[in-house]
Amino acid sequence: MLAMNYRGPRRVRIDHRPMPEILHPQDAIVRVTRSCICGSDLHLYNGSVPDTRVGMTFGHEFTGVVEEVGADVRKLKVGDHVLVPFNIACGTCVFCQQELYGNCHESNPEATAVGGIYGYSHTAGGYNGGQAEYVRVPYADVGPAVIPPGMDPDDAVLLTDVVPTGYQAAEMAGIQPGDTVVVFGAGPVGIMAARCAWLFGAGRVIVIDHVEYRLEFARNYAPCEAYNFRSLGDPVVFIKKTTDWLGADVCIDAVGAEAAGSAMQTLLGRKLKLQGGSVTALHWAINSVKKGGILSIVGVYGPIGALVPMGNIVNKGITVRANQASVKRLLPRLIEHVQQGIIDPKALITHRLPLEEVADAYRMFSAKLDGCIKPVLIPPSASA
Numbered sequence: 001m002l003a004m005n006y007r008g009p010r011r012v013r014i015d016h017r018p019m020p021e022i023l024h025p026q027d028a029i030v031r032v033t034r035s036c037i038c039g040s041d042l043h044l045y046n047g048s049v050p051d052t053r054v055g056m057t058f059g060h061e062f063t064g065v066v067e068e069v070g071a072d073v074r075k076l077k078v079g080d081h082v083l084v085p086f087n088i089a090c091g092t093c094v095f096c097q098q099e100l101y102g103n104c105h106e107s108n109p110e111a112t113a114v115g116g117i118y119g120y121s122h123t124a125g126g127y128n129g130g131q132a133e134y135v136r137v138p139y140a141d142v143g144p145a146v147i148p149p150g151m152d153p154d155d156a157v158l159l160t161d162v163v164p165t166g167y168q169a170a171e172m173a174g175i176q177p178g179d180t181v182v183v184f185g186a187g188p189v190g191i192m193a194a195r196c197a198w199l200f201g202a203g204r205v206i207v208i209d210h211v212e213y214r215l216e217f218a219r220n221y222a223p224c225e226a227y228n229f230r231s232l233g234d235p236v237v238f239i240k241k242t243t244d245w246l247g248a249d250v251c252i253d254a255v256g257a258e259a260a261g262s263a264m265q266t267l268l269g270r271k272l273k274l275q276g277g278s279v280t281a282l283h284w285a286i287n288s289v290k291k292g293g294i295l296s297i298v299g300v301y302g303p304i305g306a307l308v309p310m311g312n313i314v315n316k317g318i319t320v321r322a323n324q325a326s327v328k329r330l331l332p333r334l335i336e337h338v339q340q341g342i343i344d345p346k347a348l349i350t351h352r353l354p355l356e357e358v359a360d361a362y363r364m365f366s367a368k369l370d371g372c373i374k375p376v377l378i379p380p381s382a383s384a
């Protein structure tokens with residue numbers, strides 16, 4: 001089969017790889033129909049995530065048709081068209097029972113933090129991902145959800161990560177009616193978080209980035225105010241000024257380890273890799289949220305420590321909430337929102353490319369070229 005093949009930082013290619021096989025009676029094999037590239041893949045692509053092994057296939061946002069099921073699979077049937085949450089979860093461990101599906105204790109024996117994730121380095125279990133024609137799906141009765149009749153697969157594929165992550169970012173932020181919400185990052189996740197902030201009653205939504213076309217997209221889609229931090233001077237001072245010097249009620253970090261905007265953070269976190277990424281957006285979020293405010297973090301950082309202003313968190317009494325999105329927990333609610341037209345996920349898809357062009361897709365998405373918000377890859381076997 002064809003699959004994306006990671007060859008080292010900023011080098012990916014398409015290759016012929018062995019077909020995945022059922023390795024456990026609860027596995028299924030899925031023929032991929034859509035597969036996205038995520039901002040989280042860029043951390044792998046840039047070599048920021050430890051133990052990302054050469055030869056790995058990335059991809060944790062995919063839909064597909066069930067081709068084969070293991071002997072113990074009860075609910076999923078061959079021929080089902082499913083959307084597959086990016087979290088690999090056993091469904092029965094103590095954390096899954098609390099619906100913390102991103103923190104499953106069984107699917108990633110190598111770590112005590114995150115659970116298994118498709119195509120996300122051996123720190124997340126070492127599972128191959130869905131930027132391929134076929135993928136092995138463990139715990140097949142737990143994660144995959146049959147795409148509801150009538151739902152566009154382009155909407156469905158964004159329910160595997162972007163929609164739940166944006167929604168959970170807003171949910172964790174504990175937004176109260178009328179709150180001023182500042183979202184750092186106008187990637188797909190930040191744009192979706194800004195959109196969802198209104199659903200929780202926000203009174204004002206502000207997005208900060210430095211890529212003009214993304215700011216414009218956020219203004220129209222969320223809709224919201226959107227500002228380029230390169231023209232703001234100090235973004236923290238700007239946010240204070242526009243909130244009567246109190247600070248935002250809520251700040252959301254939808255940027256993570258690749259953050260731009262500080263030469264020192266870029267050097268320490270991205271070039272020398274002495275900390276778990278550049279924490280520039282996190283600094284801005286901590287310093288611009290009001291005293292007693294809430295900071296919601298969905299931006300991904302590496303497992304090692306980072307220089308964050310801890311004293312400001314304590315002295316301002318900030319509540320910090322963070323996690324990988326618990327996709328399965330949120331799916332029923334979000335499927336309803338899509339069906340009712342409250343959220344329009346597929347509007348984020350700006351590019352559709354054949355899987356064979358995966359290297360170009362990474363280049364474009366990473367360098368933010370051609371107005372790219374969200375690229376989706378279509379394998380040649382998608383319509384087989």
Ligand SMILES: NC(=O)c1ccc[n+]([C@@H]2O[C@H](COP(=O)([O-])OP(=O)(O)OC[C@H]3O[C@@H](n4cnc5c(N)ncnc54)[C@H](O)[C@@H]3O)[C@@H](O)[C@H]2O)c1
Nearest residue numbers: 039040185187188189209255256259260261299300324325
């Ligand atoms: N927690 C989860 O479950 C989860 C799920 C999906 C993605 N993520 C993470 O969310 C983050 C965003 O994902 P995405 O797909 O939107 O990525 P993306 O790379 O497309 O978007 C990130 C955006 O942040 C902007 N940016 C860079 N530095 C900034 C700064 N200092 N201030 C404000 N904006 C800045 C970039 O220009 C870019 O537009 C990533 O870290 C990703 O790993 C987390």
Ligand SMILES: [Zn+2]
Nearest residue numbers: 038040061161
């Ligand atoms: Zn993702």
Ligand SMILES: [Zn+2]
Nearest residue numbers: 090093096104
């Ligand atoms: Zn579990």
